[in-house]
Amino acid sequence: MYDSDLSDAEWKVLAPFFPVIDDEVSKPGRPREWSFRTILNAIFYLNKTGCQWRMLPSDFPPWSTVYDYYRHWRISGLWKTIHTALRREVRIKVGKNPEPTGACIDSQSVKTALSSPDSKGVMMVAKKIEGRKRHIVVDTLGLLLVIWVHPASISDSLGGQILLVLLNKCCKTIKKVWADCGYRGYLEEWYYRCSPKRELEITKRPQGKFVVQAKRWVVERTFGWFVWARRLSKDYERLPRNSEACVYICMIRIMVRRLV
Template identity: 45%
Template sequence: MHARRPYPSDLSDARWELIEPVLSAWRFERRGRALDFGRPPEHDLREIMDAILYVDRTGVQWRYLPHDFPPWETVYGYFAKWTKEGVFTQLSGLLRELVRQKEGRSAKPSACVIDAQSVKTSTSVPAAGQGIDAAKKIVGRKRSIVTDTLGLMLVVLVTAASVQDSVAGTDLIDHVAAAHPSIRKAWVDGGYRQHLVEHAARLGIDMEIVQRTPGTKGFAPLPKRWTVERTYGWLMFHRRLARDYETLPARSEAVIHLAMTDLMARRLAGETTISWRDPETRDQTHIPG
């Protein structure tokens, strides 16, 4: 690996040990199908992953990657390939199971929480892929996620902000039923309609709509549902998610999976995720969290 001064977003040795087997297996399988199998790869996978995490954590444009990383075109090429081939989804899933086991839970969840978040988009997002969330007065995209009761993400779906929660929720619950057959209970908020509850029931999932107490103003944590709200807060440690900068929805989903991978790897390694506003750590050369 090229020797350079580390960035706070770099993988520690402990986190790299968690991620490396998946990336090495991907490279081995890919080289096995290539004609230049005997030629050693030009770039170190850890450096590539560090560069992608740098973008996700800082929000910088790909072209603005520091020069001590591999060329931005190469880094973006790996990001696009890993997105297309589901590497970030695979990493997120494997680390989620490890975190659940570390917390004394079964690797496979039995309950989930569903919620949606509308975010503004950048100029790189095609107009056809955007919409208006009339309730929240936001022009952009909607991130619909499913988490377990620990707040660890199971599924993410990125759509235009104009897509109704129940419409996106139908796709989500179909995916949950197929990919996580152990789930038998789901909680949603009042934005989801009764027909989604009935659809979930046909799939063997008991869905409960958790309503706000009448007259409640401002933010108030709701039973069972506060965990998914906390997950959105965790994701905001990654500035790339402050708004949607990705041209394709699939790549928007990938940077969310990447953020969760980073968060869970830190959790497994016992490393703190540092807030960018923390004055005690802002000027340190290397931040272990």
């Protein structure tokens, strides 16, 4: 076993999301050769180690088979479905309501690989990073609610506006959102105009010293979790949708371990 492989207890958490192979025996066509658990282990290995698809160890299924399943599950929305269900279970386990009422928004700038020239830009302020931004919204536990990967040239205010629209569609229970000073101004006016019943609080950092900001440190910790998945250390994906799927896979692996 690799460290990224699913244990028996962890597989029991994910097994209900996949059909039982015995039920597919009577179906026409070529019988399934690889189990879903083996395919997931290969995907978790790639996400954890950051290797290339073609460099998967030989004791996993062929890389083309693994990628076909990964792509099919991304297009069908299975990764997001699993992530949403596990997030609710984790919240219930720690005594929270299944749906959150508070959220925190922030962005992370990452460089892109040479093989992924599409959908990237240069961050014009501060960091001057050429690549993409991972714009995320998390709940008060640091669990992912919404993610949008876009060129780094898009400002936080504009990116936050689109992200909050997505948040309003998928999480209608949110009553308050925390953000840093990068979202001050235009985003505040727009949010109160479009969502008068919801509050957007801009947290300010004291000058002259570093202080952990209340309510906002959870989103910074979530970005810290991404570091442990080497596939997320840099954006190697050609399509932003694949970048978002890699983040969902990282969070799924974290929540499965929490539930077990």
